[in-house]
Amino acid sequence: xxxxxxxxxxxxxxxxxxxxxxxxxxxxxxxxxxxxxxxxxxxxxxxxxxxxxxxxxxxxxxxxxxxxxxxxxxxxxxxxxxxxxxxxxxxxxxxxxxxxxxxxxxxxxxxxxxxxxxxxxxxxxxxxxxxxxxxxxxxxxxxxxxxxxxxxxxxxxxxxxxxxxxxxxxxxxxxxxxxxxxxxxxxxxxxxxxxxxxxxxxxxxxxxxxxxxxxxxxx
Amino acid sequence: xxxxxxxxxxxxxxxxxxxxxxxxxxxxxxxxxxxxxxxxxxxxxxxxxxxxxxxxxxxxxxxxxxxxxxxxxxxxxxxxxxxxxxxxxxxxxxxxxxxxxxxxxxxxxxxxxxxxxxxxxxxxxxxxxxxxxxxxxxxxxxxxxxxxxxxxxxxxxxxxxxxxxxxxxxxxxxxxxxxxxxxxxxxxxxxxxxxxxxxxxxxxxxxxxxxxxxxxxxxxxxxxxxxxxxx
Numbered sequence: 001x002x003x004x005x006x007x008x009x010x011x012x013x014x015x016x017x018x019x020x021x022x023x024x025x026x027x028x029x030x031x032x033x034x035x036x037x038x039x040x041x042x043x044x045x046x047x048x049x050x051x052x053x054x055x056x057x058x059x060x061x062x063x064x065x066x067x068x069x070x071x072x073x074x075x076x077x078x079x080x081x082x083x084x085x086x087x088x089x090x091x092x093x094x095x096x097x098x099x100x101x102x103x104x105x106x107x108x109x110x111x112x113x114x115x116x117x118x119x120x121x122x123x124x125x126x127x128x129x130x131x132x133x134x135x136x137x138x139x140x141x142x143x144x145x146x147x148x149x150x151x152x153x154x155x156x157x158x159x160x161x162x163x164x165x166x167x168x169x170x171x172x173x174x175x176x177x178x179x180x181x182x183x184x185x186x187x188x189x190x191x192x193x194x195x196x197x198x199x200x201x202x203x204x205x206x207x208x209x210x211x212x213x214x215x216x217x218x219x
Numbered sequence: 220x221x222x223x224x225x226x227x228x229x230x231x232x233x234x235x236x237x238x239x240x241x242x243x244x245x246x247x248x249x250x251x252x253x254x255x256x257x258x259x260x261x262x263x264x265x266x267x268x269x270x271x272x273x274x275x276x277x278x279x280x281x282x283x284x285x286x287x288x289x290x291x292x293x294x295x296x297x298x299x300x301x302x303x304x305x306x307x308x309x310x311x312x313x314x315x316x317x318x319x320x321x322x323x324x325x326x327x328x329x330x331x332x333x334x335x336x337x338x339x340x341x342x343x344x345x346x347x348x349x350x351x352x353x354x355x356x357x358x359x360x361x362x363x364x365x366x367x368x369x370x371x372x373x374x375x376x377x378x379x380x381x382x383x384x385x386x387x388x389x390x391x392x393x394x395x396x397x398x399x400x401x402x403x404x405x406x407x408x409x410x411x412x413x414x415x416x417x418x419x420x421x422x423x424x425x426x427x428x429x430x431x432x433x434x435x436x437x438x439x440x441x442x443x444x445x446x447x448x449x450x
Contacts, residue, residue: 070234
């Protein structure tokens with residue numbers, strides 16, 4: 001936030017006008033201190049203190065959080081003190097995206113990684129996120145139910161999060177499913193797959209997109 | 220960083236997504252440079268010089284007696300300079316403390332890397348900076364990326380997928396799948412086959428039970444120009 005420095009008391013005929021003060025002190029200092037919206041790394045985001053922002057009364061602190069410097073992905077976030085835990089509301093930016101196009105088989109009836117594990121997305125901070133998974137299936141038999149779900153850190157994938165694909169023989173359907181996952185801790189989401197355990201399923205073009213809803217900076 | 224070295228040795232590109240301790244060290248060093256007294260003094264002097272020019276112009280504009288201008292200007296500049304010095308010093312020291320906290324936090328976090336290669340894009344893996352090994356969340360992911368058979372299979376599919384005649388590439392892929400369903404283990408030869416389909420057929424041999432499949436594969440391979448390995 002811009003610094004606020006009150007103009008000192010003036011005497012009659014004083015040259016130190018408000019305009020001069022603002023131009024030479026306030027604006028220069030804000031510029032020299034690099035105030036305003038800042039691009040922060042995840043560690044710098046976690047180190048923030050003294051935050052403010054209250055809907056309707058106090059303008060929110062805002063940051064651009066660099067969540068993937070390799071791909072240039074930044075999230076624009078605004079602080080809201082009224083939130084219970086996840087006080088940074090997401091205003092915009094690209095999703096974190098991961099993709100495996102290789103076509104690989106699964107025969108397990110429990111969730112497993114394929115030969116190329118993933119896709120995977122590392123959540124930079126805890127929070128509420130929209131997690132979208134997609135995949136295509138090449139079936140070897142009619143029915144051929146196949147599920148694409150994801151581990152959340154050390155917690156194994158579950159059907160409740162899964163995208164189910166089923167087909168007529170040799171059809172190649174594709175599907176997508178989005179879930180709003182709340183109160184996630186900092187963790188890596190890693191796709192896992194299972195079939196009915198009877199017939200092999202061949203999965204391809206699997207991807208995962210993760211978009212924040214609101215997050216916390218301190219964990 | 221043993222895991223990173225192994226990944227890059229396979230030709231994968233690896234970039235830092237977040238959590239880099241080195242980046243925080245650089246940011247802290249930059250913050251300390253800005254907080255050095257001589258740097259603050261230089262910046263404050265710049266403000267003082269500009270303020271003196273503006274104050275002089277203002278005095279002239281107001282018609283202040285020329286003899287009184289230097290005194291009036293110097294008083295205003297002195298007050299501006301003092302305020303600038305105090306504010307910048309405090310804020311820059313706070314900024315150093317902020318980056319010290321950030322560095323301390325970065326040291327407790329794994330570094331998240333994003334890995335790209337044939338057959339996949341943006342796989343996020345966490346590496347423990349202290350050991351160079353993947354964290355528990357990423358152990359399976361890294362092991363899968365380093366698996367030689369899976370790597371060759373991805374190269375095979377990538378090369379076929381890059382072929383200028385997709386219908387022929389699909390035909391080849393279909394026959395390979397057919398071979399596998401008949402019990403062949405062809406993965407080890409596939410990478411070579413991706414650049415020279417004739418060689419993989421020769422290496423695989425032609426058991427009687429799948430002779431017809433091999434013949435089809437050979438026919439398809441005859442139509443398949445040499446493929447280029449991934450860059």
